[in-house]
Structures are given as C-alpha cells and as structure tokens.
Amino acid sequence: MTTTKSNAMLGASSTDPIAMMRSVFAFVVVAFAFTQCVPAIAQSDVGSGKRRGVLIEFKEDINPLSGALLKRKFEAAVESDADVIILDIQSPGGSTSVTLELMDMVLEAKDVETVAYIEKDAYSGAAMLAISTDTILMRPDARMGDAGEIVEGADGAYRYTSAKRRSALAQKVRDTAEATGRPLALAEKMTDKDMVVYQATNKESGEKRYLSDKDLASREDADQWELSPPIREAGKEMFFTVNGRRGVELGMVDQTIESRDDLAKVLNLQEPIVEMERSWTDTLVFLLNSQFVTFLLLLIGLVTLAIELSAPGIGIGGLTSVLCFGLFFWARFLGGTSGWLEVVLFLMGILFIAAEVFVIPGFGVAGISGLALSLGALVMASRRFALPENEIQWTSLATDMMTVMGAFLGFLVCLAVMAKYLGDIPGLSRLTLRPQVMVAADGGASATLVSGPAWQRVEVGDTGSAMSPLRPSGKVQFGDDAVDVVTEGDYIDPGTEVRVVGKQGARVTVRKV
Secondary structure (H helix, E strand, C coil), rough: CCCCCCCCCCCCCCCCCHHHHHHHHHHHHHHHCCCHHHHHHCCCCCCCCCCCCEHHHHHECCCCHHHHHHHHHHHHHHHHHCCCEEEEEEECCCCCHHHHHHHHHCCCCCCCCEEEEEEEEEHHHHHHHHHHCCCECCCCCCCCEEEEEEEEEECCCCEEECCCHHHHHHHHHHHHHHHHHHHHHHHCCCCCCCCCEEEEEECCCCEEEEEHHHHHHHHCCCHEEEEECCHHHHHHCCCCEHHHHHHHCCCCCCEECCCHHHHHHHHEEEECHHHHHHHHHHHHHHHHHHHHHHHHHHHHHHHHHHHHHHHCCCCHHHHHHHHHHHHHHHHHHCCCCCCCHHHHHHHHHHHHHHHHCCCCCCCCCCHHHHHHHHHHHHCCCCCCCCCCHHHHHHHHHHHHHHHHHHHHHHHHHHCCCCHHHCCCCCHHHHHHCEEEEEECCCCEEEEEEEEEEHHHHHCCCCCEEEEEEECCCEEEEEEEEEEEEEEEECCCCCCCEEEEEEEECEEEEEEEH
16 A cells, blocks of 8 residues: 545636646647657658557656656657557556546547556556556556555554545546446455455346445345355455456456567557657756755755845856756746746745845845745745645645755855855855955055955945935945945935944945934
C-alpha cells in the first residue's frame, strides 16, 4: 500500500483572465514538447500499413510534479497524431488527486488507443492508471493492484481514509472498469479490503461474471446465481493484487508479453517505436523543485534583491534576483503547482516593499503587506490545494513554509552582514555603484581618485543642501557628494539646508534645519 492524498482545489473558470493566461502558457509548453517529439515520429517506418506508436516512461511515484510532466508528454503525443500511446508504468502510486486527474486524461483521449505496459510493479494509483487504458500488457511475473487509500495520523501510524472517501474512490474505479471493459468487482476490490469477490454462474442462462458480496446483497435475483469459492486474490482482508498470468485468467489483463521488444509486434506498430524520454527540461524541473535547491534560489534571490534596492538600477543584483525567482516560478509552472496568480501576488509584494523603501518612510503597512504577499505567493506556488484537508497536506504545507521561512531567516542574517560589511568585502563591494571623488594627498600637491558609495561618507549630524525637491525622497549635496535621501515625511524645497537625523545602511533620513 502507498500513502495517498487528496486535492481540495478546483479548476478556474474558463472566463477568468488568469485561467486564460495559464491556458496560453500550457499551450506554449505543449508546443515545445511536441517539437521534440515530431522529428522522431517523422523518421518512423511509414507506408507499411502499421500504426504509429509513442512510448512514455512513467517510473516514479505519483505526485503533482511527476503528474504534470506526464500530462505534458501525453498531450504532446496526442497532438502528434499518434495511433497508439504506450505508458510504460513502474510506480508505487502516490497522490490520489493526481491519480484521478491522470485517469481522466487517459479516459478522455480521443482517436488514440492507450496501452499500459507493466514490466515490474504497478501498485496503488499506478494500478488505477493502468485500468484506465484501453489495453493492459504485462510480463507474466509483473504485479498490479493494492490500491487502498491510507493517510498518516498525528501519531505517525497509517490508517484507512474515511468511508466517504473510500466509497468515492471505489465508485471511480468501478466506472473506469466499466468504460474499459474490465470486471467491475475485481477493480473495486483493489480499493476495498473488506469485500469478497466470487465467480458467479447464472443458473438459468449459464452466464458467468465476477460478483462481490456487496453486489449480491443489492441484487433482486441473487438466488439465481451459483457462487464458486472466493477468488484467491480477492478474499477477506486483502486488496486485489495479481501477476500478469493470473490477470489474463481473470480478465483484468489483456495479454502477457516477455519484454518491451514485443510491443511493436503485438500492437502492430511501426518500428522503432518513438520513445519520449525524460528531457533535460524535465530533469531541470525536478532539480529546481527539490527542497534544497528551492531554498538556495529563494535565499540568493532575496539577497540580490536587497542589493539591488540598496543601489537602484538594473545591475548584477537585479539580474541575479530576476533569474532566481524566474527559475523558481518557471519550475512551478511546469510542475503544475503555480499559475499567474502567484506571480502577480509576488510582484505586488515586491512593489509594496519598494514603495516602503523609496517613498514611505519607516516600516509600516506597505512593508508588512508586501512581505506577507511575497512570502505567501512563494508558499502558494508550491501547493495544489487551497486549504489542507488531512494530515499529509498539513505536513506538506509545513515543509513548504519551513523552506520559505528558512530562506527568509537566512536572508535576514545576510542582510545584517551586508549592512555592516558590504563596502569592505572585496568583490561584493563592486555590486554597488561607487562615484569617484577627487581627494588631495600630501598637502594638496597631487590628487588621486577615491571610489566608494557616497552614502558611506555621510554621518548623522552632517548638513547639506537639497539639490531637488524632497517629497519625501530626493538628492542632497553633502560637500562633493550627491546622496539619495528621504525625509521624515515632509516636503522640502530645493536649496533648503537639511541635517542627517538617521542612517540605516544606504537609507539616509534628513530633516529641515
């Protein structure tokens, strides 16, 4: 059995602008994947009357990221006009919500035959995905089944989900089996350990079918069916699990084959079969979605953003920050957990913080709101559910929050170091703009160029003259230096004498003399 979890988030309306933007983005992604697949298909053996097949490997647990990548490949295969799409499945299962989405994706595929090829094991959600295909091919000793849904309790022990959730899952499996022509009772038995399945024979017509004790209890003609002993793999206190040979005998599997090399012959496909392998894009997306890399992206992005805000202008800090956050959201887009809403909220948060730094003195509503929006957007970008509904989702949410908050705390530490040593650390000091100032040496006999940010040479108590209107930000002349300053909120005319009353890093606060 494999831990599964649910998804409480519903899809956006098709008339929602954000949903439309997401659709455009999805189209671009599918088009990119399609361009990778088409050249290989074009090289296939054509003109032989055989069908064109595309094989997609799925050999990992079912989670939002792996599900999104499988969807991208499947959509690309459908767009390529392939006749047969083969899912090479080897998975322990995983998220229930993602599994249901993948099942619907396969069931709704039009004008294409879907095939599940199981070489080793397909358990839990992977077995449910397999029965949603038109054809199941297995090696004789491969295994499929065991799709009971469990959750982890507060004490760390795993328990079965509520009867309501189990009933909904069982009905989904029955509907899927009916759509693909497989025994309903055996399919349901994969999700229900309490029921017992028999092979039943109608006493009048001789018809044979698989019926469970629940089926018989609900039938008016139950007495017309003669029951065999319970199916060995479908007895009490067990989830239905079969190997390839037994699956063929029971009608759950269409055929056994010895290896993947037999797929073309059995399915009448052109050779070689086009294989959509994991691309460098997929590998990069998996890497960028890992917890450690996410932490680094956020930490570096926040630190370089602070550097850019301390010395405005598109420099190394700004470009690095854009790259880090761009990679973060790009990976979440392709991973299926982020949309344009999260990006918009994050950008709004950055604008609020910038307004607090350059326009509104102090640290008030704008700064707090911007911080909340930015951090909230980063957490939302990793979630597929609106609100957590079970222990697994709460644990997942806590992990994502710890990653984001850990990066933010690391940023605060770096900020404290930067505020004190930025101008003295070799290399790092070059990230800020430094005006060159003429300073006389040896009694004025010669002059040398001395570089350094002007705000570092300004101290509390220094006086200067406003070069521009201060409302409340502007420039003040302190000797030979022109320094960006802010007032305490007052408007000050050009030419007015001001005094420095506060200094925090590159932020210089002045007051009218």
